[in-house]
Amino acid sequence: MIELKNLTKSFTTKTSKGFKSEMTTVNAVNQVSLECRPGRIFSLLGPNGAGKTTTLRIIAGIINPSSGTAIVDGIDISNGNHEVKKRIGFLTGSTGLYERLNPDETIDFFGKLYRLPEHQLTEQKEYLFEKLGINEFRKKRVGQMSTGMKQKVSIARTLIHDPEVLIFDEPTSGLDVITADSIIDLIRESKENNKTVIFSSHIMSEVDLLCDDLAIISKGSIIYNDTFENFKKEMKADNLTQEFINRVKEA
């Protein structure tokens, strides 16, 4: 379960104007409240720069909110970031892999970091390698792998400790449809295993395949938050992408 209440995150940056510089404050996330429940897939949909990654990074305990609360799997992230990290799997574009290791060595390394017992590590690794089609390149060095192969290994790394809460930041970004499909399949299976899943996207077709609950975020604020079923029922445009565009423009 993930519960966010009035979450706000401001960033202050220095901008140059001619010879002068001034400080500008942006509310990347503004009073965001939402709830993601176990056994359901929550999509956080929004255009570029809307605040999706910032929201997910707060949930994952990577950055602290300026105000508001985030409770993840029963733990207030402001009190126990470390505890939360064991219970979540966070996939982002910058999920790190070591170029010199192969997938086998990579997953063993991260499994040991989580102090997984040997048999549990082997069982979960074999399950993920099979599901994601990693077996055929499990001995190839990460440095010699394609973007899609690396993304698969990053996902295996994210899920090796079988976390209760899965946070995916644009999980299929840059992947071909076949690779994307195996990842979508794995996300669906996590839902069936009663995990709490939140993923960000700006691709409506992906949301259509996975989503149970939907929030649309624009300029840091939530402009829609309901079940995907209700979103489709209330739709005025003749397709989902156009409905998303209209809602963002009208907000």
Ligand SMILES: Nc1ncnc2c1ncn2[C@@H]1O[C@H](COP(=O)(O)OP(=O)(O)OP(=O)(O)O)[C@@H](O)[C@H]1O
């Ligand atoms: N570390 C930072 N310092 C300053 N501004 C930041 C920082 N991180 C994010 N921002 C700003 O916060 C806003 C939201 O960014 P965020 O990355 O959360 O958007 P996003 O919805 O994930 O976008 P995209 O779809 O392009 O990845 C943007 O205006 C961005 O420039």
